[in-house]
Amino acid sequence: MTAVAPLAPAGTGTELQEPAPPAGGEKSRLGILVLPALLMFLAFAFIPLFGVLVLSFTDWDGISAIQFAGWQSWVQVLTDPGTWHALWLTFALMIMTWLVQTPISLLLGTFIAGQQRYRAFLAVLFFLPLLMSSAAIAIAFKSLLDPNFGLGAGLHLPFLAQDWLGNPTLAFITVVFVIAWQFIPFHTLLYQGGVRQIPEQMYEAAQIDGAGRVRQFFSITLPQLKYTIITSSTLMLVGSLVYFDLIWVLTQGGPGNATRILALDMYIRGFQANQMGAASVIGVILVVVGLVLTLLIQRMGGKDLRASQMEGM
Secondary structure, rough: OOOOOOOOOOOOOOOOOOOOOOOOHHHHHHHHHHHHHHHHHHHHHHHHHHHHHOOOEEEEOOOOOEEOOOOHHHHHHOOHHHHHHHHHHHHHHHHHHHHHHHHHHHHHHHHOOOOOOOHHHHHHHHHHHOOOOHHHHHHHHHHOOOOOOOHHHHHHHOOOOOOOOOOOHHHHHHHHHHHHHHHHHHHHHHHHHHOOOOOOOHHHHHHHHHOOOOHHHHHHHHHHHHHHHHHHHHHHHHHHHHHHHHHHEEEEOOOOOOOOOHHHHHHHHHHHHHHHHHHHHHHHHHHHHHHHHHHHHHHOOOOOOOOOOOOOO
16 A cells, blocks of 8 residues: 655645736736726817817817818907906806805705714705706796796795896806705715714714814814815816806806806807807816816815825824
8 A cells, every 4th residue: 555645744835835926917907997997088088188179279160171270269269358257257156156065065964964863854855956957957946036927926025036047146146056056965965974984982082071062063073074175175166167057048148248157158159159169279278277276176185185084083
């Protein structure tokens, strides 16, 4: 009979070892995962943006052959007072909507983050505007604010029966209100998630020290939501550059040019005045403004936005 070889003791180097993974295996797998997102970005972001940049140097009516015009479209847009008026309205709308949405979203998010049962029901009511389309919201508010057949006339309330969409100042205020009404639920959801990430131990320690709810909010909740505020503000400010469908259905940029922001100006020039070159110039301006705003907000938030919001614990 053949003798069975004794098992080698552990650690002698004779036991079987699993082969080490190849050096570049992990990087190649990561590259494969990133590739679809990169292709989507190139197909739906970079290539169209490059096309808009090229069209900004042309004179094209959208139908006939494209003709290269050099800087003609840029000079036409940048020397037009209407462009600067639209840019001013865009920044005014951006600031006003941020001032309205941020504190309300922050307070609602903090309130809904509680554990009381009735807050779940209120959360559903708060999030209902988020489920509606911008066009449907604009049509509903346009009917409600009609001075002859709207809510004010039906309830015989003179304050609500004003010409909300016919007066330039009231029209701009109405646009700000409707935009805030639609998008506050989204930012409330962001703040709700941020508040629920704050450890309860921090609030318990503050209560032991005698801090009330207001002091806890300003000393614990608000500082811990720093990066949530940055994320919400970035989405809010950059998103305000592309408001179109709601304002178009609600006012079509009127009365006059009271609500004609850059996004509407781009559409009107391109698809109503058939000036695709000028519209492309405005599109490039919107992209540049959005990038600059994003970089400024990120710089204001610090060097490392990936750091935990609990970094002070």
